[in-house]
Amino acid sequence: MIEELYPLCRSITGQGLRQTLQTLQRYIPLRMHEVPSGTQVFDWTVPREWNIRDAYVRNSRGEKVIDFRKSNLHVLNYSIPVHLVMTLEKLKEHLFTIPEHPDWIPYKTSYYKENWGFCMRHRDYLSLEDGEYEVFIDSSLENGSLTYGELYVRGDEESEVLISCHACHPSLCNDNLSGVALAALLAQWIHSAARRYSYRFLFIPGTIGAITWLARNEENTRKIKHGLVLTGLGDSGAMTYKRSRRGDADIDRVVLHVLKHAGSTYGVVDFDPYGYDERQYCSPGFDLPVGRLSRTPYGTYPEYHTSADNLQFIRPESLGESFFRIAEILFLLESNHVYVNVNPKCEPQLGKRGIYRNTGGRVSGGVNELALLWVLNLSDGRHTLLDVAEKSGLEFGVIYEAANILYDNRLLVIRDA
């Protein structure tokens, strides 16, 4: 999926984004929304639609020294159309490079200020000769629409889990396509599974897409009980979770329990108002319980927002582990009931029900028995299973299994908040 999506020249509007979502529709029943340019969304306005067909810079010998067809990163994203001849000196005002990584093309954008430019390898930049250059960008910036994809999967409850990823970056794999691909696979899985919560998957352009969705679905946000922004999930670094603005929302505790018991190193950072679309979901007027899951945080690896964030940079085993962790997180969310012990006064006699050893005296291991006792002791209507897991120091799965045994023996009933 990522290989197929990689060559498309995505932006916050336009055909590249639209084709990306159409590709996803082959995997999941994604609904596409088109929001006209000029639509007011809170403090913002949906911009004109940008499309690009070709772009190059030719030297005086007619050789293309920069060619959009070789990499869509070469063009400053949202460049206005130009066709000019100019000196190298003038041209240089429109060129972007990364001197410290001379073989990488940077990724640059200018969505909200009219501009044009080219991004190129610093090595190539240094070899540009003096003289006249022909600059050509065959783009258009016209009224059209902003596109986003949405998949709603109804569960037993109206309460929703929001999974959001941005799909507006051109040929960048970790930042963009890793989240898109994993969200699509999760949607495929959730769609086919029994589920307690309803799920809403968003494939949107960053910032303006989240703002647009929130503006059009303001009422619906009250149903969002848990949420994750997914991005940067394919590199080889450790899993890193950024807390929601609330800091101790269920999603925060759930993700950290999963990461803590996963057996690998992991990172956790407090909410800050920079980053991806958690900025919008966690703006004070919404303050949704939405955290962000990544591997190495954006901006802290050199390949970030360069041509080096390519198909080789992401690894199948990292994508696989990321998927598995998110699946564990969703499993925990789904299973995290509040139970009530129907025999709260003293312990019930587990032995007569055959779920407890019968020969006392020297204590044997009995971790499962301990889990049974923890669940019974804390099932007072005020503790979720995750609370029990954390208080007991046991892993959620062990507690979950104990709760199921007790539930099957009619010693517990479910009483969610």
Place this chain on the structure above:
Amino acid sequence: MIEELYPLCRSITGQGLRQTLQTLQRYIPLRMHEVPSGTQVFDWTVPREWNIRDAYVRNSRGEKVIDFRKSNLHVLNYSIPVHLVMTLEKLKEHLFTIPEHPDWIPYKTSYYKENWGFCMRHRDYLSLEDGEYEVFIDSSLENGSLTYGELYVRGDEESEVLISCHACHPSLCNDNLSGVALAALLAQWIHSAARRYSYRFLFIPGTIGAITWLARNEENTRKIKHGLVLTGLGDSGAMTYKRSRRGDADIDRVVLHVLKHAGSTYGVVDFDPYGYDERQYCSPGFDLPVGRLSRTPYGTYPEYHTSADNLQFIRPESLGESFFRIAEILFLLESNHVYVNVNPKCEPQLGKRGIYRNTGGRVSGGVNELALLWVLNLSDGRHTLLDVAEKSGLEFGVIYEAANILYDNRLLVIRDA
């Protein structure tokens, strides 16, 4: 007292337990309760009464290779009566040993599943020869009653302090008799002293005894303001406190203040639902403020539940220190009033009352003056004396003395919650 009680073959019902309580009646006016077999107590049923007169295993030469009269630990507690001849191979299915401690007899029970068996030294087990064995257990398991002892000592207030110990283990000293003896001595002392709280001492069989008492005294539990389960108080290890389920009940804070200022190392563990009768007192339907005081925690010393937990294992000086700590705890509970400063606006002039140095200038030590000021400053109706001790970093006794001086000078009145 412990030497006298040691040889009795106690169990959760029966004559051994009854004789134990009768022995205690020589020291304290203990009331004995008999609860008939078959009585429903919450999810449990009072079991049939077990008694044993003799038991042995004889080899083909008629020699007793196991003899109950040498140690009552030799019989699986609650063994049904048997008289059989069987091969060594068959017999071994009913033998319990501790290979890693070949000279110790383990202690085993089978209260709620009909079974029989023998416990023996592993060294003797290895020397058993092939051949036929005569197995004889002269026990009875019949309708009768469960016995427990209770002593209620009325204080100025109806609120109660609960002191509970189990008295159902046969010849085991630390686990069982250390708590029984200390609770009896405490009861003797409390009975003869002026006291604020009412006290309730329970000498009960573990688990089923606590459940039975709670079932019969459900209403009364609302009066229990503080409680301690006493056990394992005679070994040479450090004092260890297990918090109540609430974790920050008064009893938790009081015990930890005493242990912290006692000048010895000590341990503290959070509540968990394994252990002794705190399991029942802290079940979610009761959630009583009851902690457990021990020295080395059960199960973490090798002598636990073996014949090595004998009269030599417990030490008079450990029992003495345990008694002294519990006495300090009860003193603190009794003295832990909330006072109100009757001159709350600015400091009262202590100098004119002769309880403050009169020559100012260079500050001298004056710890007691500092204690006076702390008590005055925090006696706002929201702080107990223990709160004052903890906020000031001073020991409770110093604060208590300061409060008494101020009270005698009519600068404080008592206003308990």
Place this chain on the structure above:
Amino acid sequence: MIEELYPLCRSITGQGLRQTLQTLQRYIPLRMHEVPSGTQVFDWTVPREWNIRDAYVRNSRGEKVIDFRKSNLHVLNYSIPVHLVMTLEKLKEHLFTIPEHPDWIPYKTSYYKENWGFCMRHRDYLSLEDGEYEVFIDSSLENGSLTYGELYVRGDEESEVLISCHACHPSLCNDNLSGVALAALLAQWIHSAARRYSYRFLFIPGTIGAITWLARNEENTRKIKHGLVLTGLGDSGAMTYKRSRRGDADIDRVVLHVLKHAGSTYGVVDFDPYGYDERQYCSPGFDLPVGRLSRTPYGTYPEYHTSADNLQFIRPESLGESFFRIAEILFLLESNHVYVNVNPKCEPQLGKRGIYRNTGGRVSGGVNELALLWVLNLSDGRHTLLDVAEKSGLEFGVIYEAANILYDNRLLVIRDA
């Protein structure tokens, strides 16, 4: 100012104190209050007024071995008048020295118990010869009044900031005059500046002065929103803050934020009921949000309450730094508004207002942009600017500047509690 005030023989009443306040009136429009001896103030009584003209001890050769005119510390403060001849042995019962610092004169008082005495260098004490001595103290202890100075500066709000210092010590610089001088300079500055809060400056005798003021202004104390006791601000040690009794009052958080970001080491201690007039302001009947700012805490430097706390002991640069920190504290208090983001749903578009970079892609530093986002995100009516600073880890000034930019762009409104 300190040099001018240094020679005056101050006490808790009398001409020395009165002259001190008159001197301050040349700098600030201080109002002087006279409270008659015998006035009841809570549990205390305003004492008789003490004045002293001369005092000496003469040996049998007529030589003055102690002379009040050389240092006013020589006389036990509040000494009753005496004119006696006595042996050295008898005299010694009235002499105070510091053996470990034989060249320093101690400072001693006896306000509330009639007594007389002399303080002297231990070196001189050792050289006293046997024989008769003439003792002369030309003091008076008569009905008069207790004097204190007060300056009230009205601000936009009725809520007050209290600045209190004691002015009752004779020739002692750090303990007494450093606080007096800095409070006077602050008053001068505040008086001339626009201000949100009203300010109340108190120049009072320690303990009895604070008690007297509180007794006469009990109703007014409800307006006190923040307060500082200033003393010991001229020595070369690190700034040290003593928290208010509340422990987490705004003043506590504000002072600690300033000290933390000042770039020097600093100390913080929890409230305790010893010390200066915070003892009275923080008595339980008032419990005002008043902390104490000093450099090296009293009693922990050897010069404390001796003649070595002189004009050389305090340093201009220390006084200057102290002034600057207090000014920062007051600035922060004044600026610590609660703002409300008027576009709370999603981020407002900062780019179109020209206060945000327009070319996205690789993230540049942008600390100020981060501050803008933090202020927007946390301006939900529940966070002060200091809350924003602490949550973001940024210094208050950076947050304040960001808030001003946003306020000027009409993205924020002020909504104080």
